Amino acid sequence: MRIVFIGPPGAGKGTQCGRLTERLGIPHLSTGEMLRGTERNSPLGKIVASYIDHGRLAPDYLVLPIVTQRLSEADCLGGCLLDGFPRTVNQAEKLDQFLAENAWKLDVVLNLTVPSEVLIARLLQRAEQENRADDTDETIAARLEIFRTQTAPVLDYYQQQKLVKSIDGSKNPDEVFELICQAVG
Numbered sequence: 709m710r711i712v713f714i715g716p717p718g719a720g721k722g723t724q725c726g727r728l729t730e731r732l733g734i735p736h737l738s739t740g741e742m743l744r745g746t747e748r749n750s751p752l753g754k755i756v757a758s759y760i761d762h763g764r765l766a767p768d769y770l771v772l773p774i775v776t777q778r779l780s781e782a783d784c785l786g787g788c789l790l791d792g793f794p795r796t797v798n799q800a801e802k803l804d805q806f807l808a809e810n811a812w813k814l815d816v817v818l819n820l821t822v823p824s825e826v827l828i829a830r831l832l833q834r835a836e837q838e839n840r841a842d843d844t845d846e847t848i849a850a851r852l853e854i855f856r857t858q859t860a861p862v863l864d865y866y867q868q869q870k871l872v873k874s875i876d877g878s879k880n881p882d883e884v885f886e887l888i889c890q891a892v893g
């Protein structure tokens with residue numbers, strides 16, 4: 709199965725993908741993790757950090773090759789979970805193109821919905837626990853705004869393909885996982 713997770717920062721995509729990857733035995737591809745994994749002191753790492761640390765989207769010329777290369781690796785041939793990608797309609801179109809070239813397709817797009825006051829509380833808590841450089845008041849606001857303006861339209865794009873299933877991500881993690889398992893059958 710090829711599954712896309714869409715949800716604002718703090719919706720629980722990482723947590724739920726971590727569980728689902730074990731249940732389905734397919735890899736979990738997080739573009740945020742991949743980008744954060746770039747050596748911060750390297751020239752590329754400095755460019756990447758200048759986006760992530762301000763809550764801005766990294767440019768497609770950096771993100772698209774990382775994703776398509778990873779999708780072509782042997783462990784992804786049987787499917788994967790995409791967490792944090794695509795985040796713009798342009799990325800969704802490029803992903804569709806890449807999948808079609810390989811005679812692949814997406815099976816489902818899971819839309820994790822969570823009210824913004826719950827998101828902000830979760831992100832501030834994560835900031836304390838994980839010490840992520842992009843979990844500050846300012847960057848949280850920037851990332852939520854980018855989700856609203858750039859990523860939410862990706863849902864409309866996939867609605868047209870009748871791929872979207874919405875999940876109430878405000879419930880506790882066990883309940884959310886149960887809903888996800890039902891949605892992916």
Ligand code: AMP
Nearest residue numbers: 739740759760764765766771792793795
């Ligand atoms: P995440 O771990 O998914 O919350 O992503 C953390 C940060 O990585 C985001 O705020 C962006 O700066 C960057 N990022 C992750 N995925 C993408 C993407 N698909 N396109 C552009 N930037 C991304």
